[in-house]
Amino acid sequence: MIELDDRLGTARVHARDWARDLRGTALELDRDPDTVYRCLDNPAVRHLSRMLIPERWLPDRTLIGGYRFDGMTAMERVVFAEEIAAGDAGMLLASPGASLSGVLIDLLADQEQKEWFYGRLLAAPTWTFFALTEPDHGSDAGAMGTALDPDGEGGLLLRGAKRYIGNGARAQVGVVFARDRPGPLGATAVLVDTGAPGFKAEPIPTIGLRGAQLSAITLDGVPVPAARVLGRHLSPTRRGVWSGVQMFNRLRPGVAAIALGIARSAHDYVAEQRSSLSKAERLRWERTGRRIDGVRQLIWQAAAIVDAQPANGHLASAAKARAARLAEEVTLEALEYFGPGARLTQPMLDKLIRDARGVEFMEGTGNIQRLNTFQGLVQGKIGRD
Numbered sequence: 001m002i003e004l005d006d007r008l009g010t011a012r013v014h015a016r017d018w019a020r021d022l023r024g025t026a027l028e029l030d031r032d033p034d035t036v037y038r039c040l041d042n043p044a045v046r047h048l049s050r051m052l053i054p055e056r057w058l059p060d061r062t063l064i065g066g067y068r069f070d071g072m073t074a075m076e077r078v079v080f081a082e083e084i085a086a087g088d089a090g091m092l093l094a095s096p097g098a099s100l101s102g103v104l105i106d107l108l109a110d111q112e113q114k115e116w117f118y119g120r121l122l123a124a125p126t127w128t129f130f131a132l133t134e135p136d137h138g139s140d141a142g143a144m145g146t147a148l149d150p151d152g153e154g155g156l157l158l159r160g161a162k163r164y165i166g167n168g169a170r171a172q173v174g175v176v177f178a179r180d181r182p183g184p185l186g187a188t189a190v191l192v193d194t195g196a197p198g199f200k201a202e203p204i205p206t207i208g209l210r211g212a213q214l215s216a217i218t219l220d221g222v223p224v225p226a227a228r229v230l231g232r233h234l235s236p237t238r239r240g241v242w243s244g245v246q247m248f249n250r251l252r253p254g255v256a257a258i259a260l261g262i263a264r265s266a267h268d269y270v271a272e273q274r275s276s277l278s279k280a281e282r283l284r285w286e287r288t289g290r291r292i293d294g295v296r297q298l299i300w301q302a303a304a305i306v307d308a309q310p311a312n313g314h315l316a317s318a319a320k321a322r323a324a325r326l327a328e329e330v331t332l333e334a335l336e337y338f339g340p341g342a343r344l345t346q347p348m349l350d351k352l353i354r355d356a357r358g359v360e361f362m363e364g365t366g367n368i369q370r371l372n373t374f375q376g377l378v379q380g381k382i383g384r385d
């Protein structure tokens, strides 16, 4: 069993405190994703906007409970993600900051690119996006069709379309995955300024995790200077599929923690709104609490493994699949404590149910995670117990 040390325990207490405020704006953000612009002073949002910026670029980071937190380890990210998502997963995804792109920048960017990226984030609240999914290629990212071709003058041009991209329409910078040649080594990630000609992003209608403002992006000959190709100083084997796998392994425990936070939010909601429970209800509620605690342990183990061996994301897949299912089951179960019509009378639970469904698709669906878990079992990289 993993227990948090004093530093991470401190993080948990502070983040739990911040999350209370987020509950107050959760339904508003769900109705109107632009609500985030009025919440930039919320401590959770401020923290997220500075996460994944290494110490070198932010030496005077505000300490929390006397400790420095930069979000560079999966373990730290899962502790914050669970607590902030228990306040509002929508706001966690709506916040400015390095977010998904930050892990890739840390893995692949050279000094000049880091200066450009972190410099933008530190100058003003800056939203970022990470664009891999395409209209016809979600789970099968290898079939990606977005092209990165030479422009004949030493630069490059991006052509294609991306879909379901978090914060796409509100971002100032982002990372786009594209193909610069056929075959498995042909995937490349480039830094993109959303003000570049040919870049267009529009929000798409969604029902869950609406704060994330999922967007459709069109890339119509977007110019990309050669200096913005991530991993240009690395061999092709290190910058394409390899970097994508490493990045998703590192992020996956955090997505699992978001699901866990949603489940906990629904579970806490029952305790807060139903002052007295029958004996049978109390036993059921406590059993669910133990399931939540069990999945938290799995997520912490997965995060510890990813921090020690970033190439081993198999347990992280098991954790993500388990946590996403937990979130769906616990949010639906919570309705049963409020009788017929609860989905109408308890709008917060309705939102949590929709958010839980959204997590199922983030960073690989349950089926894809189960395939990855199975490979880990077959290869002996994770145990059967």
Ligand SMILES: Cc1cc2nc3c(=O)[nH]c(=O)nc-3n(C[C@H](O)[C@H](O)[C@H](O)COP(=O)(O)OP(=O)(O)OC[C@H]3O[C@@H](n4cnc5c(N)ncnc54)[C@H](O)[C@@H]3O)c2cc1C
Pocket: 100, 129, 130, 131, 132, 133, 135, 136, 137, 138, 139, 140, 163, 164, 165, 166, 208, 209, 212, 214, 358, 359, 361, 362, 363, 364, 365, 366, 367, 368
């Ligand atoms: C809230 C949210 C945020 C997101 N943020 C981003 C983002 O920032 N950037 C980004 O690039 N993308 C993002 N996505 C997109 C997400 O990564 C995709 O939705 C996901 O990869 C699934 O792709 P798809 O929707 O095309 O579904 P599909 O791949 O078409 O899958 C449809 C169904 O088929 C099943 N399936 C597919 N292949 C297999 C297989 N081989 N074996 C068994 N079953 C299979 C899936 O499990 C699923 O049930 C986000 C999605 C959501 C919901």
